[in-house]
Amino acid sequence: MTFLGLPTAPPGVGHLHAPEPFPAAARQALADSQLRGNLRRATATIRAKRARVVGELPDWEELRAAGEAIKTRTMARLDTYLEQLEEQVTARGGTVHWARDAAEANAIVAGLVKAAGASEVVKVKSLATDEIGLNEALADEGIEAYETDLAELIVQLGDDWPSHILVPAIHRNRAEIREIFLREMSDVDPGLTDDPPALAEAARLHLRRKFLSARVGISGANFAIAETGTLCVVESEGNGRMCLTLPETVITVMGLEKVIPSWADLGVFLQLLPRSSTGERMNPYTSMWTGVTPGDGPQQFHLVLLDNGRTAALADSTGRAALHCIRCSACLNVCPVYERVGGHAYGSVYPGPIGAVLSPLLTGVEGNPTLPYASSLCGACYDVCPVKIDIPSILVQLRARHVEEARREHRLPGPEAITMAAASWVMASGGRYQAAQRAARAGRVLGRGGRIRRLPPPLAAWTGARDAPVPPVMSFRQWWRQEHSSNKGGPG
Amino acid sequence: MRIALFVTCLADTLFPDVGKATVTLLERLGHEVEFPAAQTCCGQMHVNTGYQRDALPLVRRYVEVFERGYDAIVMPSGSCAGSVRHQHAMVARRSGDELLARRAEAVAARSYELSELLTDVLKVEDVGAWYPHRVTYHPTCHSLRVLRVGDRPLRLLRRVAGLELVELPDADVCCGFGGTFAVKNADTSTAMLADKMRNVLDTRAEVCTAGDSSCLMHIGGGLSRLRTGIRTVHLAEILASTRETSR
Numbered sequence: 001m002t003f004l005g006l007p008t009a010p011p012g013v014g015h016l017h018a019p020e021p022f023p024a025a026a027r028q029a030l031a032d033s034q035l036r037g038n039l040r041r042a043t044a045t046i047r048a049k050r051a052r053v054v055g056e057l058p059d060w061e062e063l064r065a066a067g068e069a070i071k072t073r074t075m076a077r078l079d080t081y082l083e084q085l086e087e088q089v090t091a092r093g094g095t096v097h098w099a100r101d102a103a104e105a106n107a108i109v110a111g112l113v114k115a116a117g118a119s120e121v122v123k124v125k126s127l128a129t130d131e132i133g134l135n136e137a138l139a140d141e142g143i144e145a146y147e148t149d150l151a152e153l154i155v156q157l158g159d160d161w162p163s164h165i166l167v168p169a170i171h172r173n174r175a176e177i178r179e180i181f182l183r184e185m186s187d188v189d190p191g192l193t194d195d196p197p198a199l200a201e202a203a204r205l206h207l208r209r210k211f212l213s214a215r216v217g218i219s220g221a222n223f224a225i226a227e228t229g230t231l232c233v234v235e236s237e238g239n240g241r242m243c244l245t246l247p248e249t250v251i252t253v254m255g256l257e258k259v260i261p262s263w264a265d266l267g268v269f270l271q272l273l274p275r276s277s278t279g280e281r282m283n284p285y286t287s288m289w290t291g292v293t294p295g296d297g298p299q300q301f302h303l304v305l306l307d308n309g310r311t312a313a314l315a316d317s318t319g320r321a322a323l324h325c326i327r328c329s330a331c332l333n334v335c336p337v338y339e340r341v342g343g344h345a346y347g348s349v350y351p352g353p354i355g356a357v358l359s360p361l362l363t364g365v366e367g368n369p370t371l372p373y374a375s376s377l378c379g380a381c382y383d384v385c386p387v388k389i390d391i392p393s394i395l396v397q398l399r400a401r402h403v404e405e406a407r408r409e410h411r412l413p414g415p416e417a418i419t420m421a422a423a424s425w426v427m428a429s430g431g432r433y434q435a436a437q438r439a440a441r442a443g444r445v446l447g448r449g450g451r452i453r454r455l456p457p458p459l460a461a462w463t464g465a466r467d468a469p470v471p472p473v474m475s476f477r478q479w480w481r482q483e484h485s486s487n488k489g490g491p492g
Numbered sequence: 493m494r495i496a497l498f499v500t501c502l503a504d505t506l507f508p509d510v511g512k513a514t515v516t517l518l519e520r521l522g523h524e525v526e527f528p529a530a531q532t533c534c535g536q537m538h539v540n541t542g543y544q545r546d547a548l549p550l551v552r553r554y555v556e557v558f559e560r561g562y563d564a565i566v567m568p569s570g571s572c573a574g575s576v577r578h579q580h581a582m583v584a585r586r587s588g589d590e591l592l593a594r595r596a597e598a599v600a601a602r603s604y605e606l607s608e609l610l611t612d613v614l615k616v617e618d619v620g621a622w623y624p625h626r627v628t629y630h631p632t633c634h635s636l637r638v639l640r641v642g643d644r645p646l647r648l649l650r651r652v653a654g655l656e657l658v659e660l661p662d663a664d665v666c667c668g669f670g671g672t673f674a675v676k677n678a679d680t681s682t683a684m685l686a687d688k689m690r691n692v693l694d695t696r697a698e699v700c701t702a703g704d705s706s707c708l709m710h711i712g713g714g715l716s717r718l719r720t721g722i723r724t725v726h727l728a729e730i731l732a733s734t735r736e737t738s739r
Contacts, residue, residue, distance in 0.1 A: 027679045036683075336666045340683045374677065376670025376684070377540060379637035396579075399542030400586075420538055424546035427501065427532040428553060437505050451716050461678035465685065466713030469506050476504040476511035480527045 012309025012362035014102035014132045015161075018347025022370040025345040026337075035171050035342050042170045043333045049279025050330060050384070057275070067272050067387040070265045071324035075314060081226040081259045082305065088229025092291025094301040101308045102132035109134060109218065109251055110141045112302050116249045118215040120144050122207075124243040125220030125233050126152050127327060128253050128306060130162060130349040134218070145218070146210045148239035150203050157184040163343030163351060165329040166277050171342050174199060207239065217243035217298070221254040222326070223269060224303070227262045230290040231303070234273060234283045244287050249300040256305045257314075257323040269326060272386035276328035309362030318397040319361045324387045325354050331381035331391065337374060346371065353381035357394040365402045372398035415458070434477070441471045493614075496526050496562040498554070498603070500572045500705070501533035507705045513732035514568045514606060517619060520732070531557045536575035539583060541672045548587050551580045555595050558603070564613055565603045568728045570635025570703045573605035578638055605635060606728055607644040607703060617647050622735045624654035628697035629727075630688070630711065632704040633666050645703055645727055652730060658695045662687070669710035685714045692722060703727045 018025065029035060054060050074081055086096040099105035109129075113121055121138065123129065123145055135145045135156070147156040151169040155162050158180045162168030169177070178194040185206050192202055219240065223232040231252055233240045244250055260266060274283040292301050314320050332338045332352030343351030348359040348368070356375055360368040372395050381391045403417070426436045446452045447470030455463045462468060474482075495518055499511040518525045535550030554576065558565045567573050577600045584593035610616050629649060635641045649657050668674065668684025688711060692700050700715070702708050705726055712724030 023677050023679065026677060030679050030683050336668070336684050337677075337680055341680055372542075373673065374680075376633070376666050376668060376673045376681070378633035378666035378670070380633075380664075380666070383637055393582075396540055396542075399540070400544045401542075403542035404545075416541070417543070420541060420543040420546050423533075424535075424538060424543070424549060427535075428549040430530050430532065433501075433532045440505055451713075453717075458675055461675040462713070464678055465682040465717060466710065467716040468713060469709055471506055472508050474508060476499050476508035477527070477529060479508055479512060480515075481529075 009307070009311035009315060010101055010309070011312055011364045011367060012101065012131075012307075014308065014349075015130060016309070016348045016350070016359050016363050017367055018359075018371060020347065022345060022347070022374040025347060026341040026374070029341040029345045034173070036340060038171055038173050039339055039342055042167065043339050046167075046279055046333045050276060050333065053275045053279050053281055056281075057271075063268060063272055064386055064388050066268045067326075068324065070260060070268060071387050072321075074260060075257070075320055075323060078256070078259070078314065081261055082256055084226040085224055085229055085259050085303075086305075088226065089291060089301075089303050090229075092229050094229065094291045094303055097302060097304045099304055099306050099308070102306075105132050105253060105304055105306050105308070106134055106137035108304055109253065110138055110143065112249070112251055113138065113143050113216050114141065116216050116300065118143070118249075120146065120210070120214050121216040121218050122146050122148050122210050122214040122243050122247065123152070123218045124148050124235065124240040125222070127162075127165060127349060128220045128255050129218065131255075132253070132306065132308065134253065146207070146214070148207050148210070148237075148243055149235070150200065150237055150239075153203055153207070154180060157181070161344060162349060164332060165327050165350070165352070165354075166332075167329075171344070207242075211239075211242040211246055214243075214247050216249045216251065217247040218251045218253065219243055221252050221258050222273070223266055224254060224259045225261075225263055225266060226259050228290055230263075230288050232266065233287045234270070234285070235287075236278060236280075236284050238285055240287050241285050244289060245297050247298055249302070250289070250298040251302045251304065253304045253306055255310060256307055257310055273326055273328055276326075276330040276384065276386040309364075312364070313358075313361040316361060319357065319394055321389050322354065322357045322361050322391075322394055324389055325358065326387060328386055329354075330384040330386065334380040334384050335375075336378060336380070337376065346374065353391045354389070357389075357391055357398060360398050361394075365398055366405060369402055372402060434475075437475045437477075441473070441475075443471045444473075446470070493523055493563045494526065494561065495523050495609070496528055496558055496565045498531055498534075498558065498565050498567040498572070498576075499527065500567055500569045502709075503568060503705050506709070507726065510568050510705055510726040510728050513726065513728040514566065516737075517621075517728060517732040518566070520734075521614065521616060521619060523614070526562070528557050534572045534575045534580075535583070536572060536579065537671055539575065539579050544583050544586060547579075547583050548589075551583050551596060552592060554580065555592065555599050559595055559599045562602070564609060565599070566606055566609045567603070568606050568703065568726060569705065570605045570632050570639050570641060571706060573603060573608070574634040574638035576600050576603045605639055605641060605703060606731075607635075607641055607648055608639065610648060610731075611644045618651040619648065619731050621651075621655075621731050621733050622653040622738060623730045623733045624738075625698045626656045626658060626696065627699045627701055627725075627730065628658045628660045628692060628695040629663070630660055630667065630692070630700060630702040630707065631663055632702050632707045635703050636664060641703070648727070648731060649701070652733075655730070658697050660695055660700075661691045663691075667707050667711050669707050671706070674710060685710060689714050689718065689720070693720060697722065699723050699725050699730075701725050701727050701730055
């Protein structure tokens with residue numbers, strides 16, 4: 001999409017595309033009763049925790065409004081804040097790299113790791129690097145990447161894919177995790193139980209050696225403060241602190257929408273994020289670093305600013321709000337669709353309601369044509385979003401864009417478009433509308449015992465699990481007309 | 493007060509009793525109800541399926557039919573009221589018709605879902621109804637999160653004589669209808685419906701009620717398929733019911 005005065009922004013590439021249509025992927029996921037049980041328990045627990053700590057704050061709605069306002073203001077002048085960030089990071093001894101897409105970002109990071117003389121890296125906050133497929137790209141260059149978030153580690157060892165933004169291994173239960181550890185960790189105690197503390201201890205021992213030997217740490221970022229060039233990572237396990245302080249070189253890959261103007265703004269988000277995310281008043285570890293400090297901690301700091309479709313999303317007046325997302329995942333935990341199908345069905349590193357808008361915005365809707373429809377538009381996501389992203393409205397606009405693009409490329413009319421156009425034509429005229437109602441009453445012949453058990457496609461999808469109502473003998477308007485003529489003394 | 497009924501295309505065609513009940517109820521409360529025959533559909537299905545261009549004539553029709561002569565427009569649907577109030581101006585504006593958008597906003601400001609009209613405009617909670625059944629209430633998503641009707645329907649139900657109101661577990665979770673979602677994502681929709689039905693069954697209610705015929709058609713279609721014996725009845729029908737009319 002070309003926007004006034006802007007060059008055409010390239011679409012995002014990487015792990016953002018659904019390999020198969022959402023309805024088909026969802027069908028497979030729904031058949032997995034273990035997955036559904038895990039998801040139901042996990043999301044119910046997080047939902048309750050979030051509701052409790054959010055309820056403690058009398059000014060929660062004001063905080064949400066402040067978060068939304070800061071993000072809106074930042075997006076309106078994103079170029080200015082990014083240049084300020086670059087200036088400040090550079091002035092404090094860091095180096096800033098700009099990556100247009102996944103391939104550029106991966107090449108930059110691989111080059112930096114090689115220049116540091118390393119063949120192993122430790123990683124934390126890996127969502128953006130999952131988006132660009134960094135681990136695979138590094139492996140192609142002979143560099144081994146070790147995930148250090150417990151859940152990311154489980155996913156990596158299980159040769160699996162994250163299914164939740166905050167809890168990437170939400171689809172696994174502890175018995176499955178024990179099996180993965182026994183199979184994949186060479187240094188694990190063969191008597192390992194599925195007791196959560198025992199599992200955590202096994203991971204801790206496994207990771208400790210990596211932390212102490214790795215010369216390069218790679219991180220994502222929750223926030224970058226433009227006024228001082230400070231990066232911020234929030235986490236719960238302390239692995240972030242290890243990754244960001246022990247190696248000689250730290251490389252941060254950050255979506256360019258993560259910049260915020262000032263420290264005062266950070267104060268708002270540090271209240272919103274943990275409560276929305278883990279349901280905690282405050283997360284256990286908040287790491288912040290500014291450039292490099294001679295003789296203390298990493299002596300090389302590189303910041304890779306990733307576009308990968310974000311500029312294109314920014315040019316979209318409705319969709320732009322999806323870039324406000326602070327990756328708390330509250331929307332996933334309240335989504336009735338996500339709870340039943342899990343994250344993998346979305347086919348992107350960004351699952352759930354936010355993924356259903358963010359992925360098509362980054363790739364272009366033609367790259368993810370079924371995701372905008374992967375919602376009943378129930379609105380639960382909008383209610384919990386800490387920065388008030390109106391996800392249902394963005395979904396509706398993406399659906400409109402999908403239909404309009406199909407129409408422009410003459411892929412319409414299909415059966416659905418014909419139905420919609422016909423319905424519009426019928427409803428735009430009282431006479432045609434009544435004729436259609438009379439036609440619908442012909443459906444009475446399908447009724448048995450006051451219900452219809454089978455309808456032809458596409459409504460067969462309805463009667464697969466639900467009866468359909470038998471059309472009444474008389475529509476409301478017929479009744480009204482009859483009623484009001486009889487009131488005037490006409491024949492009853 | 494001159495009240496116009498926007499019966500909605502769904503109730504008009506498939507659930508006329510809902511429209512009749514709305515008329516009966518408002519007339520019993522002493523109001524004059526009119527039914528402008530030129531009305532058709534709010535266009536929500538088109539908007540939510542991506543066909544905004546096809547929704548535009550329906551938005552224009554709604555505005556033209558209802559913009560003059562009525563103090564209030566009432567509809568027995570939270571979803572259609574949500575569309576009128578939150579989508580009509582947007583559709584007009586997106587098509588470049590700013591004038592229509594402003595007219596749509598003016599009509600939308602006088603358009604109400606039934607429980608809103610009763611409690612906010614007519615200031616009544618006890619409508620004099622009698623309904624001797626065990627009832628559970630499903631708050632539909634759009635009435636809850638687009639219109640924010642809150643506990644208005646419950647306040648009305650609590651004043652119905654003879655009615656035993658039982659709380660629905662996980663009431664605020666979507667039933668899985670979602671318009672064309674139920675057909676495009678039928679498997680996911682069915683999984684959501686299954687959980688909703690289990691919660692309805694757990695209440696041991698005879699009747700499940702709501703303010704939207706569409707969601708009730710979905711829940712009721714599932715309950716009927718499973719031969720549970722639980723009926724779905726629109727809020728308007730319960731509020732219209734009296735000792736004299738009840739069979």
